[in-house]
Amino acid sequence: MSQRTLLLLSQDNNHYERLLKAARLPHLHILRADNQSDAEKLIGDAHILMAEPARARPLLAKADRLSWLQSTYAGVDVLLDASCRRDYLLTNVRGIFGPLMSEYVFGHLLSLSRQLPLYREQQQQRLWQSHPYLGLKGRTMLILGTGSIGQHIAHTAKHFGMRVLGISHGGNERAGFDQVYQLPALNKMLAQADVIVSVLPATRETRHLFTTDRFNHCKPGAIFFNVGRGNAVHEGDLLAALRGGKLGTAVLDVFEQEPLPADSPLWHQPNLILTPHNSAYSFPEDVAQIFIRNYIRFIDGQQLDGRIDFDKGY
Amino acid sequence: MSQRTLLLLSQDNNHYERLLKAARLPHLHILRADNQSDAEKLIGDAHILMAEPARARPLLAKADRLSWLQSTYAGVDVLLDASCRRDYLLTNVRGIFGPLMSEYVFGHLLSLSRQLPLYREQQQQRLWQSHPYLGLKGRTMLILGTGSIGQHIAHTAKHFGMRVLGISHGGNERAGFDQVYQLPALNKMLAQADVIVSVLPATRETRHLFTTDRFNHCKPGAIFFNVGRGNAVHEGDLLAALRGGKLGTAVLDVFEQEPLPADSPLWHQPNLILTPHNSAYSFPEDVAQIFIRNYIRFIDGQQLDGRIDFDKGY
Numbered sequence: 001m002s003q004r005t006l007l008l009l010s011q012d013n014n015h016y017e018r019l020l021k022a023a024r025l026p027h028l029h030i031l032r033a034d035n036q037s038d039a040e041k042l043i044g045d046a047h048i049l050m051a052e053p054a055r056a057r058p059l060l061a062k063a064d065r066l067s068w069l070q071s072t073y074a075g076v077d078v079l080l081d082a083s084c085r086r087d088y089l090l091t092n093v094r095g096i097f098g099p100l101m102s103e104y105v106f107g108h109l110l111s112l113s114r115q116l117p118l119y120r121e122q123q124q125q126r127l128w129q130s131h132p133y134l135g136l137k138g139r140t141m142l143i144l145g146t147g148s149i150g151q152h153i154a155h156t157a158k159h160f161g162m163r164v165l166g167i168s169h170g171g172n173e174r175a176g177f178d179q180v181y182q183l184p185a186l187n188k189m190l191a192q193a194d195v196i197v198s199v200l201p202a203t204r205e206t207r208h209l210f211t212t213d214r215f216n217h218c219k220p221g222a223i224f225f226n227v228g229r230g231n232a233v234h235e236g237d238l239l240a241a242l243r244g245g246k247l248g249t250a251v252l253d254v255f256e257q258e259p260l261p262a263d264s265p266l267w268h269q270p271n272l273i274l275t276p277h278n279s280a281y282s283f284p285e286d287v288a289q290i291f292i293r294n295y296i297r298f299i300d301g302q303q304l305d306g307r308i309d310f311d312k313g314y
Numbered sequence: 315m316s317q318r319t320l321l322l323l324s325q326d327n328n329h330y331e332r333l334l335k336a337a338r339l340p341h342l343h344i345l346r347a348d349n350q351s352d353a354e355k356l357i358g359d360a361h362i363l364m365a366e367p368a369r370a371r372p373l374l375a376k377a378d379r380l381s382w383l384q385s386t387y388a389g390v391d392v393l394l395d396a397s398c399r400r401d402y403l404l405t406n407v408r409g410i411f412g413p414l415m416s417e418y419v420f421g422h423l424l425s426l427s428r429q430l431p432l433y434r435e436q437q438q439q440r441l442w443q444s445h446p447y448l449g450l451k452g453r454t455m456l457i458l459g460t461g462s463i464g465q466h467i468a469h470t471a472k473h474f475g476m477r478v479l480g481i482s483h484g485g486n487e488r489a490g491f492d493q494v495y496q497l498p499a500l501n502k503m504l505a506q507a508d509v510i511v512s513v514l515p516a517t518r519e520t521r522h523l524f525t526t527d528r529f530n531h532c533k534p535g536a537i538f539f540n541v542g543r544g545n546a547v548h549e550g551d552l553l554a555a556l557r558g559g560k561l562g563t564a565v566l567d568v569f570e571q572e573p574l575p576a577d578s579p580l581w582h583q584p585n586l587i588l589t590p591h592n593s594a595y596s597f598p599e600d601v602a603q604i605f606i607r608n609y610i611r612f613i614d615g616q617q618l619d620g621r622i623d624f625d626k627g628y
Binding site for chain 1: 436
C-alpha cells in the first residue's frame with residue numbers, strides 16, 4: 001500500500017504530532033502546518049487533514065489530493081456551505097463531549113438553583129442567612145438534540161430525579177429520556193419545561209428556531225441553555241424575552257457571531273450568563289484516539305466514525 | 315387501642331399539621347406548639363414528638379409520657395449528650411438528603427472546576443477569554459461516610475467518570491464506591507484524593523478528625539468539603555492549611571459553632587467558601603412521609619426506620 005500524507009492544522013499540532021507518532025500508524029507520513037504560509041505550501045501534498053474546520057476551510061480549494069478531513073471539533077458547519085466542495089469524507093469528533101457538556105449544564109444549573117453567587121456576596125458581608133430553594137427532583141428538563149451529548153445530559157438529569165423530555169428530528173426513543181418528540185411538538189414541550197437545553201448543531205432547520213413566538217410558550221421562570229450552535233437562537237428575541245420576563249435566565253456558550261462583539265447588548269443583561277464557547281473542549285488525547293481508530297478503518301476501506309452527511313449537516 | 319398524642323415542635327408546624335391530618339392516621343391526636351410557652355404547657359401530654367432536636371432538648375425532662383421522638387433533621391447530636399435521657403425511641407430522617415447533598419457538592423465542585431465566578435467577572439468586563447480546565451473524569455474523590463448520603467454522592471461522582479474511595483467505620487463495600495477503607499487508612503487515601511467530602515455525623519470518634527496532621531497528607535490543590543458536622547474539623551488547623559497551601563480550597567456548610575460567629579477568621583479566607591448550614595433541607599413533604607410510615611410501624615410494634623443508637627451516635 002502506498003504512503004498517505006496527513007497534514008495537521010490545529011492549535012494542538014505539537015500534542016497531536018507526539019500522540020500520532022507514538023501510535024506508529026502504518027503507511028502514514030505526518031506533516032504539520034503551524035502557520036498560514038506552511039499550510040499553503042503543504043496543503044497540496046495532503047491526503048488526509050486533521051484540522052479545526054475554520055483553518056481548513058480557506059485551504060480546501062488547493063487540497064488536490066484530499067480524500068478525508070478529520071475535524072478536531074464537533075461543529076463543522078463552516079465546511080457545509082453550498083459553496084464548499086463535498087468530494088471528500090468529512091468526520092467530526094463525537095462521543096467525548098457528553099460528560100463535559102453535562103458538567104457545564106449542571107454546574108450552571110446548580111449554581112443558579114442554589115444561588116451560589118448570592119452566598120458568595122453574603123460571605124463577604126459576614127452574613128449567615130439561608131434562603132429557600134427547590135431541589136432538582138421532580139422538575140422537568142427539555143433537551144433539544146438526543147445524540148450522545150443530549151443523552152449524557154439526560155442521564156445526569158435522571159440521576160438528580162428530573163423528568164426528561166427530548167426533541168429530535170426523528171422523535172425516536174432514547175436512553176435517559178422519558179419521552180422524545182419531533183419538532184412540531186416543541187411549543188407544547190416548552191410550556192412544561194423548567195429547564196431547556198439546546199445542543200442542536202447548525203443546520204438550515206435549526207436556524208433561528210428560538211424566536212419570540214417560542215419564548216412566549218416558555219414558563220416565566222424557565223432557565224434556557226444554548227450549548228449547541230449560536231444560530232439556533234434569535235439573540236434579539238432572546239434579549240426581549242429576558243427583559244420582558246418571558247424567561248427566567250439564559251446561559252449561553254455559543255453565539256450568532258463569535259467572539260461575541262464588544263458592543264453586543266448580551267454582555268450586560270443581568271439574567272443572562274455567558275461563556276466564551278468553552279462548555280466542552282477537544283482534549284487532544286481523546287481526539288487522537290478517534291483519529292487512530294478512524295485511520296485503521298480508512299486504510300481497511302471501512303465506514304468511518306462520525307461521518308458527516310453534507311445534506312443533513314450532521 | 316388508646317389514643318396517642320403527637321406534639322409538633324418545628325418551624326414547619328403548619329405544613330406538618332396539614333399533611334398529617336390529611337393522612338388520617340388512626341388513634342392519633344395532633345397538637346402543635348409554635349412557641350416556648352405553648353410547648354411548656356403541652357409537653358406533658360405528648361406520647362410522640364416530631365421536632366427539631368434543639369427545640370426538643372430543653373423539654374425532654376418534662377416529657378413524662380414520651381415514648382418516641384421523630385427528629386425532623388438528620389443531625390441529632392444535641393440529644394446524645396450523656397446528660398440527656400435515653401429512655402425513649404429516637405429516630406432521625408434518612409434517605410432524603412442524598413440528592414440534595416449531591417446537588418450541593420457538585421454545584422460547588424463544578425463551579426470551581428469551571429471557574430464560574432471568573433467568567434462572571436469577565437462578562438462584566440466584556441472579556442471573551444477562555445481558560446484551560448480539566449473535566450472530572452479520572453479524578454479521585456474520597457468520601458468519609460458511606461451511608462445513603464455518601465452513596466448518592468458516590469454515584470454522582472461515578473456518573474462523571476471519577477474514581478471514588480470511601481472511609482467508613484466498618485470498611486464494607488458499598489454501591490458507587492470503587493473501594494471502602496476503615497479510618498486507619500485515612501492518611502493514605504487523603505494523599506490520593508483530588509476532592510475530599512466529609513458527610514460524617516458528630517460522634518466522639520469523628521471529633522477533630524481533621525487536624526494539621528491530616529491536611530499535611532492532602533494534595534496541595536485538593537478541594538475539601540464538609541457537609542457532615544462541624545466538629546469533624548479543627549477550624550484553626552484548616553485555616554492554617556488553606557493559608558499554607560496544604561489544601562487548595564475548602565467548602566464548608568457546617569461549623570464548630572453555628573451560626574458562625576461574626577469575628578471568625580473563616581469568613582474572609584479567600585480560598586474558603588462557606589454557606590449557612592443549608593446544603594440539604596428537610597422538605598416537610600418528605601419528613602411527613604417518613605413519619606407516616608414510622609407511625610404505622612410504631613402502632614404495629616415494629617422496628618422504626620432511622621432509629622438512633624445512643625451509644626454509637628447514629
